[in-house]
Amino acid sequence: MSDPLLQLEEIVVERGRRRILEVPSLDVLPNEVLAVVGPNGAGKSTLLRVIGQLERPSRGKVLFGGIPISGNPLPFRRRMAFVFQEPLLLDTSVEGNVRSGLSLRGVPANERQRRVEEWTSRFGIAGLRRRSARTLSGGEAQRTSLARAMVLEPEVLLLDEPFSSLDAPTRESLIDDLDAVLTTNRVATVFVTHDRTEALRLGDRIAVLMGGKVRQLGTAAEVFSSPVDSEVAAFVGVETILPGRIHRLSAGLASVAVGDHTIEAATELQSDADVLVCLRPEDVIVSGLADAIPMSARNHLRATITRVRPAGPYVRLELDAGFTLVAHITKQSLEELALSPGSNAVASFKATAVHLIPHRPG
Amino acid sequence: MSSRTAALGLVVASLALLASSCGGDANELVLGATTSIQDTGLLDEIVRAFEGVTDYHVKPSVGGSGEVLAKARRGELDVIMTHSPADEDKFIADGEGLDKRPVMTNFFLIAGPEADPAGVRGTASMSEAFKRIASGRTIFISRGDQSGTHLRELATWGEAGITPQGQPWYQESSTGQGQNMIVASDKGAYTLVDSSTFTVFEKRVGLRALLRDTEKPNIYSVIRVASDKHQNVNATGAIALAEFITSPAGQCVIADFGMEEYGKSLFEPAARCPSANVGG
Amino acid sequence: MDLIWDGVTEALRLIFSGDSYVYEVTFTSLLVSGSATLIALVLGLSIASFLAFRAPPGRTLALSAFNAGMALPPVAVGLLVSIMLWRTGPLGQLHLLYSRTAIVIAQAVIATPVVAALSTAALQGLNPNLRLQVLALGASRWQAALLLFREARIPLLAAAMAGFGAAISEVGATIMVGGNIKCSSLTLTSAIVLEVGQGDFETAIALSFILLAVILLLITLFTVLQQRRPPA
Numbered sequence: 001m002s003d004p005l006l007q008l009e010e011i012v013v014e015r016g017r018r019r020i021l022e023v024p025s026l027d028v029l030p031n032e033v034l035a036v037v038g039p040n041g042a043g044k045s046t047l048l049r050v051i052g053q054l055e056r057p058s059r060g061k062v063l064f065g066g067i068p069i070s071g072n073p074l075p076f077r078r079r080m081a082f083v084f085q086e087p088l089l090l091d092t093s094v095e096g097n098v099r100s101g102l103s104l105r106g107v108p109a110n111e112r113q114r115r116v117e118e119w120t121s122r123f124g125i126a127g128l129r130r131r132s133a134r135t136l137s138g139g140e141a142q143r144t145s146l147a148r149a150m151v152l153e154p155e156v157l158l159l160d161e162p163f164s165s166l167d168a169p170t171r172e173s174l175i176d177d178l179d180a181v182l183t184t185n186r187v188a189t190v191f192v193t194h195d196r197t198e199a200l201r202l203g204d205r206i207a208v209l210m211g212g213k214v215r216q217l218g219t220a221a222e223v224f225s226s227p228v229d230s231e232v233a234a235f236v237g238v239e240t241i242l243p244g245r246i247h248r249l250s251a252g253l254a255s256v257a258v259g260d261h262t263i264e265a266a267t268e269l270q271s272d273a274d275v276l277v278c279l280r281p282e283d284v285i286v287s288g289l290a291d292a293i294p295m296s297a298r299n300h301l302r303a304t305i306t307r308v309r310p311a312g313p314y315v316r317l318e319l320d321a322g323f324t325l326v327a328h329i330t331k332q333s334l335e336e337l338a339l340s341p342g343s344n345a346v347a348s349f350k351a352t353a354v355h356l357i358p359h360r361p362g
Numbered sequence: 363m364s365s366r367t368a369a370l371g372l373v374v375a376s377l378a379l380l381a382s383s384c385g386g387d388a389n390e391l392v393l394g395a396t397t398s399i400q401d402t403g404l405l406d407e408i409v410r411a412f413e414g415v416t417d418y419h420v421k422p423s424v425g426g427s428g429e430v431l432a433k434a435r436r437g438e439l440d441v442i443m444t445h446s447p448a449d450e451d452k453f454i455a456d457g458e459g460l461d462k463r464p465v466m467t468n469f470f471l472i473a474g475p476e477a478d479p480a481g482v483r484g485t486a487s488m489s490e491a492f493k494r495i496a497s498g499r500t501i502f503i504s505r506g507d508q509s510g511t512h513l514r515e516l517a518t519w520g521e522a523g524i525t526p527q528g529q530p531w532y533q534e535s536s537t538g539q540g541q542n543m544i545v546a547s548d549k550g551a552y553t554l555v556d557s558s559t560f561t562v563f564e565k566r567v568g569l570r571a572l573l574r575d576t577e578k579p580n581i582y583s584v585i586r587v588a589s590d591k592h593q594n595v596n597a598t599g600a601i602a603l604a605e606f607i608t609s610p611a612g613q614c615v616i617a618d619f620g621m622e623e624y625g626k627s628l629f630e631p632a633a634r635c636p637s638a639n640v641g642g
Numbered sequence: 643m644d645l646i647w648d649g650v651t652e653a654l655r656l657i658f659s660g661d662s663y664v665y666e667v668t669f670t671s672l673l674v675s676g677s678a679t680l681i682a683l684v685l686g687l688s689i690a691s692f693l694a695f696r697a698p699p700g701r702t703l704a705l706s707a708f709n710a711g712m713a714l715p716p717v718a719v720g721l722l723v724s725i726m727l728w729r730t731g732p733l734g735q736l737h738l739l740y741s742r743t744a745i746v747i748a749q750a751v752i753a754t755p756v757v758a759a760l761s762t763a764a765l766q767g768l769n770p771n772l773r774l775q776v777l778a779l780g781a782s783r784w785q786a787a788l789l790l791f792r793e794a795r796i797p798l799l800a801a802a803m804a805g806f807g808a809a810i811s812e813v814g815a816t817i818m819v820g821g822n823i824k825c826s827s828l829t830l831t832s833a834i835v836l837e838v839g840q841g842d843f844e845t846a847i848a849l850s851f852i853l854l855a856v857i858l859l860l861i862t863l864f865t866v867l868q869q870r871r872p873p874a
Contacts, residue, residue: 054774074782082778084771091793100789101779132871148779158778390737401839406824421740421821438728540841563841594729 003066005030005188006051006156011060013046013212021046021057021212028156031186035203037193039235043212044192045160051190052082052158078105080156081149085164087141089133094125094140097133098148105152119151123177139170143177150181157189163198175201196237200224208232225280226355233278233357239326240279243359247273253351259322264298265354276357283353284327286317287346288337297348301325305343308334319347391418391599394430394442396510397538399582402558402628404619411615412606418599428508434458434585437592441600443607445556445582446510459585463608466616466629467579470514473543473560473569474500474552482552482572489522491573496524499531501551505542506534510580515554543567556580558628561620582629584608610636649847653855656848663824668852671830674742675810678749679757682805685750686757687798691787693758694765695773705762711755716748716808720815723748727819740821745829748815753805760804764797765790799868803861810857830856 004027013021021043028034028051036044049055051062053073061068069076081101089097098120102112120126123143128136136144142162149157162178163171179202182189193199199206199220206223208216216228227233230241244258249271256263258277265277285297293300303319310316315334319325325347329337339345399405400422409420423430423439427446434442435458443465444450453459472482472491480498485491495502504526505512519526526532535545539559546553547567557580560571584604589597606612610633617635620628656664689708693701725731727739727747738744768790776786791798813831820827822836830853837846 049774052778054778074780077778078780080778082775084775086769086771088769088772088775090789104780104785152780392740397839400822400836401841403840421823423740423821436728436730438730538839540839566841566843592729594734 002030004028005065006190007063007066008051009061009063011047011050011057011062013043013050013055014058019212021050023047023060023214026207026214026217028188028190029205030188032204033182033189033191033202034205034207035191035193035199036207036209037196037199037235038209040194042209044194044209046212047209048082048158048160048190048192051156052080053077054082079154080158081152081154082158083142083145083149083160083162085161087136087138087145089136089141089144092133093129094120094131094133094136094144095129097144098129098151101148101152107152115151115153119147122150122181123147137170138166139174142166142174146174146178150185154187157187159189159191161193164194178202196224196235208235210235227278227357229357230276230278230359233276233355237280238278238355239281240277240284240324242277242279242323244275244277245273246275246356254356256354256356261301261321263301263354264351265356266352267354267356269356269358274359276359278355278357279325279349279353281316281326281328283349284325285348286319286327286329286333286337286339287348288339289344289346291337291346293346293348296350298351299354300346300348303345303347305339305341305345308339308341319345321347389418389599390421391441391596391603392421392423392439393603394423394425394434394439394444396427396430396444396446397424398445398511398556398559399443400424401538401540402562402620404558404616404629407615407619408607408612411612412603415606415611416602418602420603426505426507426509427513434587437587437595439587440596441584441586441603443582443584444510445580446513447581447583448513450583450585453585457591458588460588461604462583462585463604464632465582465584465607466613466631467581468557468629469579470511470554470556470575471560471571472552472573473546473555473567474572475550475568476570478570478572480552485573487577488518488573488575492518492522492524495552496522496526496529496531501531501533501549502526503542503546503549503551503553504532504534505539505554506536509539511539511554511556514578514580518554543569558620561624561626561628579630608633645843646847648844650851652844653848653851656845657852664849664852666824667828667830667833667849668856670742670826670828671810671853672856674745674816674829675749675806675812677746678753678809679802679806681746681750682753682757682809683802685754686761686801686805687791689754689758690761690765691790693762694768695787695790705759708755708759708762712759714752714755715814716752716812717814717818719751720748720818723751723815724819739819740823740827742820742826744819745816745827748819749809749812752812752815753809756808757801757805760801761798764794764801767797768794796868799864803864803868806860806864807857810853 006028008023008026011021011023012019036047038044046055050057053069053076064076090100095116098116099112102115120129123146125140125143125147128140163174166174175198191202203220205218206220207214208223210231215232216223224236227236227238233241242258244256244263246254246256248255252266252268254265254267256265256275256277263277301321303321303325305317306320307318308315314328315331317327317329319327327347395405405422409422413420423433427444427449430442430444431449431453433439450462454462474482480494480500482491482494485494504515535542537545539555540563542553543555543563544567547569584607586600586604587595589595613631613633614635616629616631617627620626693705724739726733727744728734772793773786773790776789781789811831813835816829817832817835820832822828822832830849834846834849837849
């Protein structure tokens with residue numbers, strides 16, 4: 001593990017009486033993409049602005065390459081680049097915009113042209129160089145903003161929900177291009193988003209920020225499959241969260257009483273009786289009563305379908321097994337199984353798909 | 363950084379440029395004059411002539427006699443030219459002014475519509491005429507600004523035993539001499555005006571000179587502001603101007619003024635101009 | 643009506659005969675009002691960037707004062723400035739009364755609130771994140787201010803024109819502090835008043851037309867500048 005490029009220490013941001021952000025410690029490693037996810041109002045933008053030296057925290061400090069940042073923030077800003085949710089372009093041509101940071105940072109004139117050409121091609125806007133910024137579409141404008149940032153060859157790239165105001169196909173295309181750029185030019189990036197799939201796609205590590213605090217920091221797998229508490233779980237897309245009690249535990253396998261059922265879960269918990277049982281909807285397999293039961297799955301619950309709702313490429317089912325289970329299945333499966341509200345079915349899932357969180361009731 | 367200092371530099375430079383234009387302070391002479399002197403154009407002539415023979419830069423401060431005397435009392439003026447004898451005497455008695463000298467005279471007249479509904483033409487005296495205007499309830503426009511003309515007008519009302527203020531036919535225009543005539547002309551009203559202004563504005567308005575006040579001429583005097591009372595008064599300059607305007611040279615300027623355009627002097631100089639044909 | 647027509651012909655005659663009185667007076671107006679506008683721009687833009695970008699506490703109160711200042715009666719300003727410049731006043735030692743400088747001061751006092759109020763509104767109209775973006779690109783506070791002024795140039799130029807208009811059309815304060823000294827402190831507006839006072843209506847109307855023409859010319863220039871599309 002190399003030395004962190006950026007370190008946040010004891011950062012607190014207060015506005016009036018409200019504590020917006022409280023981060024005792026956070027590192028950004030060189031060459032990594034750190035995705036910061038959280039619901040709206042969690043303080044993500046504030047965090048990014050503190051890192052980018054655009055906002056002074058009420059307390060705490062930021063270290064850049066081990067050196068605490070103090071005094072005039074301008075030299076440090078000039079080592080980073082920031083992209084906002086809106087393109088925030090200047091009223092000039094695309095080329096003028098991409099150049100703007102270069103002249104501010106005193107990059108030599110001959111170098112400027114080369115960089116502008118390179119980065120406008122890499123973001124696919126080379127043909128738009130002469131166009132006025134006012135005439136660009138949302139996607140073109142955001143590409144310009146990204147090119148404007150990357151052309152500066154920053155040590156740290158800060159992205160504040162750069163795709164949130166774009167429509168889905170534009171967003172897809174732009175994420176692809178950004179992914180390619182970040183893979184080729186490994187630059188330390190802090191990427192803020194409220195969209196989990198974006199975070200999964202681009203992030204090497206993921207920090208979950210809720211209520212101004214970092215609730216969990218880890219790899220995608222760690223955060224998404226093993227959320228540290230119920231709030232994080234809910235945010236990262238765990239849709240079934242049920243209170244239960246462990247009544248037997250041996251060799252990493254727990255038997256948890258949930259309602260009238262017993263659910264088997266693979267866990268590292270050593271003890272403790274009260275838990276929350278977390279289950280991702282994509283891990284729940286639904287079958288008809290008469291169908292063959294998959295043998296490696298240890299959990300099979302009889303349930304009644306209570307709700308069927310199409311959700312994009314899949315279908316979201318709510319099942320009642322004495323408690324509510326949520327499952328995602330394909331449309332084809334829905335038709336093949338002839339499921340509808342009121343149908344009886346079996347919900348199956350593996351013990352390894354179940355994640356237990358210790359739960360302190362009350 | 364540099365563009366800010368450039369902008370500030372530009373501002374300072376332009377201020378410096380402006381400040382340096384036209385006159386330092388040792389040669390500055392502030393002359394308080396009443397509006398009739400400016401409105402007739404005589405003030406420009408006097409200033410031009412004076413500056414032609416001296417190094418002084420005259421800065422005229424023009425207003426009604428009331429305003430001029432008030433400013434003089436504050437020491438804001440070096441020398442004044444007014445035509446309000448009662449106020450002038452008080453001014454000197456209060457120790458504010460020195461060395462009052464008569465400069466020129468004209469006379470007051472009542473101007474009014476050709477038709478003369480109040481029958482002012484041919485009345486025996488000014489106060490008689492005023493009585494007729496009051497009883498005929500024809501409109502009278504007053505300067506209303508404590509100027510010399512206004513004070514003379516009020517004195518005449520006093521003589522006639524009439525209080526015109528508040529009466530519906532008595533209106534105050536609060537304007538300068540020339541403007542006042544225009545207002546009166548528009549309304550077909552009577553007004554009191556000095557002869558010089560009347561001559562200048564006569565062709566502009568539909569008023570006629572109905573009665574001249576030959577008994578009490580309108581005397582313009584020059585008074586130096588008391589330099590012992592006020593620190594910054596340019597005493598030498600004031601003396602120079604007072605001397606000039608009462609000297610033959612100055613008096614000739616006054617005598618000549620109006621000759622070309624009107625065929626007569628607009629103002630009668632207090633002393634004779636040796637070479638002039640002084641008309642009536 | 644014929645008086646107005648006479649005025650127009652007189653105006654043309656005065657211009658083309660190179661009448662020194664008219665050129666002198668026009669030059670004085672332009673010099674004085676131009677300087678006053680420049681001062682108003684420097685002061686007004688500084689105030690505007692402070693209020694718009696730093697958003698200090700009490701901003702609304704300060705802004706109310708400047709907005710009200712747009713409606714300041716010029717003649718009241720003239721009286722106050724002249725009292726300051728009187729020999730007995732605090733700035734009397736500077737001997738500025740009845741000079742071009744005094745007029746510049748008075749007109750600058752009148753124009754600055756106009757420029758400040760309208761410029762603040764112009765800058766507040768910018769996206770608040772734009773300033774952060776510009777700072778993030780590496781601009782110092784000054785570079786950022788200039789960049790943002792360029793972004794807001796349309797309403798800012800309107801503010802400049804409003805300030806200039808306030809200065810050049812002003813007459814009450816000008817007469818009070820400038821005196822009507824033919825050599826130096828007579829502007830187009832005060833000359834118009836003087837000519838009317840002396841009954842020279844044709845000259846007064848001629849000067850009015852010249853003043854209007856000057857204003858129209860300058861404002862057109864500004865407007866063209868304002869509406870120019872940036873190089874695409």
